[in-house]
Amino acid sequence: MRRPVAVRVVGPLQWIVYPSLLALLATLILATPVTLFGLSLPEPVIPMVLAFAWPLIRPSILAPLALFVLGLMLDLLLYTPQGLWGLVLLCIYAAILLARNFLIGQETRVLFVWYTVAVLGAFFLAYVIVTIDAKRAPSLLALLGQVVPTLLIFPLADRLIQRFDDGDVRFR
Amino acid sequence: MAFRDGPFENLKVPLIWTAGLTVLVVLALSAFLLISQRRGDPEAQSAVRGASDQVSGGVGGVLAAPVRWVGAASDYVGDYFFAVSENRRLKAQVAELQAVADANIALQNINSRYEAMLGIRVEPPVPTQTARSISESRGPFARSRLIDVGTGQGVRIGNPVINEHGLVGRVVGTSSRVSRVLLVTDVSSRIPVLIDRTDARAMLSGDGSGNPRLEYVRGTDSVEVGDRVLTSGDGGGIPRGVPIGVVARGIDGSWRVKLFSDRGAIDFVKVLKFEDFGQLVDAEDLNAPPLAALDTAPAPSATEAAAITDGVTRRQNAQAGADQPAATPAQPPAGGPE
Numbered sequence: 158m159r160r161p162v163a164v165r166v167v168g169p170l171q172w173i174v175y176p177s178l179l180a181l182l183a184t185l186i187l188a189t190p191v192t193l194f195g196l197s198l199p200e201p202v203i204p205m206v207l208a209f210a211w212p213l214i215r216p217s218i219l220a221p222l223a224l225f226v227l228g229l230m231l232d233l234l235l236y237t238p239q240g241l242w243g244l245v246l247l248c249i250y251a252a253i254l255l256a257r258n259f260l261i262g263q264e265t266r267v268l269f270v271w272y273t274v275a276v277l278g279a280f281f282l283a284y285v286i287v288t289i290d291a292k293r294a295p296s297l298l299a300l301l302g303q304v305v306p307t308l309l310i311f312p313l314a315d316r317l318i319q320r321f322d323d324g325d326v327r328f329r
Numbered sequence: 330m331a332f333r334d335g336p337f338e339n340l341k342v343p344l345i346w347t348a349g350l351t352v353l354v355v356l357a358l359s360a361f362l363l364i365s366q367r368r369g370d371p372e373a374q375s376a377v378r379g380a381s382d383q384v385s386g387g388v389g390g391v392l393a394a395p396v397r398w399v400g401a402a403s404d405y406v407g408d409y410f411f412a413v414s415e416n417r418r419l420k421a422q423v424a425e426l427q428a429v430a431d432a433n434i435a436l437q438n439i440n441s442r443y444e445a446m447l448g449i450r451v452e453p454p455v456p457t458q459t460a461r462s463i464s465e466s467r468g469p470f471a472r473s474r475l476i477d478v479g480t481g482q483g484v485r486i487g488n489p490v491i492n493e494h495g496l497v498g499r500v501v502g503t504s505s506r507v508s509r510v511l512l513v514t515d516v517s518s519r520i521p522v523l524i525d526r527t528d529a530r531a532m533l534s535g536d537g538s539g540n541p542r543l544e545y546v547r548g549t550d551s552v553e554v555g556d557r558v559l560t561s562g563d564g565g566g567i568p569r570g571v572p573i574g575v576v577a578r579g580i581d582g583s584w585r586v587k588l589f590s591d592r593g594a595i596d597f598v599k600v601l602k603f604e605d606f607g608q609l610v611d612a613e614d615l616n617a618p619p620l621a622a623l624d625t626a627p628a629p630s631a632t633e634a635a636a637i638t639d640g641v642t643r644r645q646n647a648q649a650g651a652d653q654p655a656a657t658p659a660q661p662p663a664g665g666p667e
Contacts, residue, residue: 185385185388185389185392185464186392188385188389188464188465188466189389189392189393189396189464189465190393190396190462190463190464190465190474190594190595190596191393191396192594197465197467200466200467200468202468212348215344216344216345216347216348216349217344217348218344218347218348218351220348221348221351221352221355222351222355224355225355225358225359228359229362230381233377233378233381233382233385234381234385234464234466235466235468235470235471235473236466236471236473236509236511237466237468237470237471238363238366239362239363239366240358240359240360240361240362240363240364240366241363241470243355243358243359243362244356244359244360244363247352247355247356247359248356250352251349251352251356254345254348254349254352257345283470284469284470286363287469287470287516290517291516291517293516293517293534293536294536295469295470295516295536295537295538296469296536296537296538298538299468299469299536299537299538299539300469300537302468302469303468303469
């Protein structure tokens with residue numbers, strides 16, 4: 158007699174809602190004013206991980222909407238111009254969605270190169286928008302201080318892709 | 330008729346198309362938001378931002394509490410073990426500062442005499458409100474902090490914020506219990522400053538780095554490395570003389586300021602409830618024609634009209650009485666020496 162196999166249901170709650178909430182929580186925690194040995198906590202833009210991983214897992218209507226909401230929350234938390242992070246995150250999502258056919262199934266190193274390109278492009282866009290808004294170019298050193306931690310959290314994107322890539326065989 | 334029984338029964342759109350369409354719509358919405366909002370503008374302070382600050386301030390306060398407890402415990406242990414050496418150091422410091430305090434009393438005395446002699450209108454003392462920092466953003470695009478006081482404690486948009494070392498920033502958003510402070514290092518921060526040694530004016534412009542730039546420096550050779558920078562009070566937004574930092578050369582050759590407020594953690598701050606005397610209730614008042622208010626004044630009552638007429642008559646009579654004796658000597662008296 159065959160034993161019943163537990164079917165794992167992977168819905169939007171698992172790969173969109175929970176990661177979004179975790180990203181918000183992590184952003185809130187990293188906003189705590191802590192100074193250790195004269196250094197503050199790093200401030201990566203964690204939702205960039207989701208904007209990169211979600212289109213690779215599968216196309217979705219909910220994901221862009223979630224990114225928009227995440228962007229708005231980031232703007233409110235970080236006091237950036239309203240709409241900035243929403244626009245930037247959606248640009249990453251759109252770019253990766255267009256390149257999806259080339260990227261799915263690629264090994265981690267190739268994905269990291271694409272993630273780096275996407276993050277650099279996103280920060281360049283944010284840099285231009287803030288320069289126009291504030292009529293002053295932000296410091297490049299300060300920009301580097303946010304780009305590097307954002308690149309270093311790529312393993313989270315890779316883990317998300319590995320975890321949910323095969324969640325639905327229709328998108329293989 | 331159900332939707333699936335209609336002509337769209339066999340219509341199948343690839344998911345990537347619908348996802349792409351959603352992306353386009355939401356991108357347009359983001360761009361619209363970006364264009365329609367202005368950061369740092371007090372009028373753009375929306376209720377959404379205020380409510381968000383209130384919520385994230387509460388969460389930030391909870392998250393920051395363990396950090397403060399650990400810090401307090403560490404200080405307690407440190408104080409216990411280093412009490413003797415700390416006591417010796419403080420005694421030496423008190424001995425040094427005693428002379429400075431005596432000189433300060435003498436200078437205050439002389440200064441108050443000068444002010445009295447010259448009739449200078451001195452600024453009134455500024456009330457303050459102590460607050461605790463509960464959350465911060467440190468990126469290149471925004472540098473701000475949330476503090477745990479708001480309109481309920483009398484904090485208003487535009488109030489300067491200092492710590493025990495110097496200027497930290499100014500309040501740009503308030504809610505009932507939480508306020509948002511834009512740091513002087515933020516890319517949209519501009520503070521009018523003066524160089525203490527030469528009294529030269531300049532503008533302190535943040536660029537998202539730890540050391541803001543010193544721009545529009547007036548005069549030649551008016552700035553040197555090590556000069557102390559204070560607020561100038563120009564524009565009336567911040568009181569004059571609040572210490573900011575010392576001048577340094579940046580790696581790009583520009584003048585920058587090492588902030589005094591970075592000498593310690595910005596855990597506790599003071600909000601100066603400074604009234605911005607440069608503000609106008611209505612900027613259009615400057616363009617109003619002279620005596621424009623006469624058109625809007627109400628018509629006098631019968632009693633007021635009688636009092637005005639009486640006043641005018643008395644004034645005319647007094648004028649005539651004053652003119653009469655002045656005209657008399659001009660006429661030569663009859664039967665004079667001629």
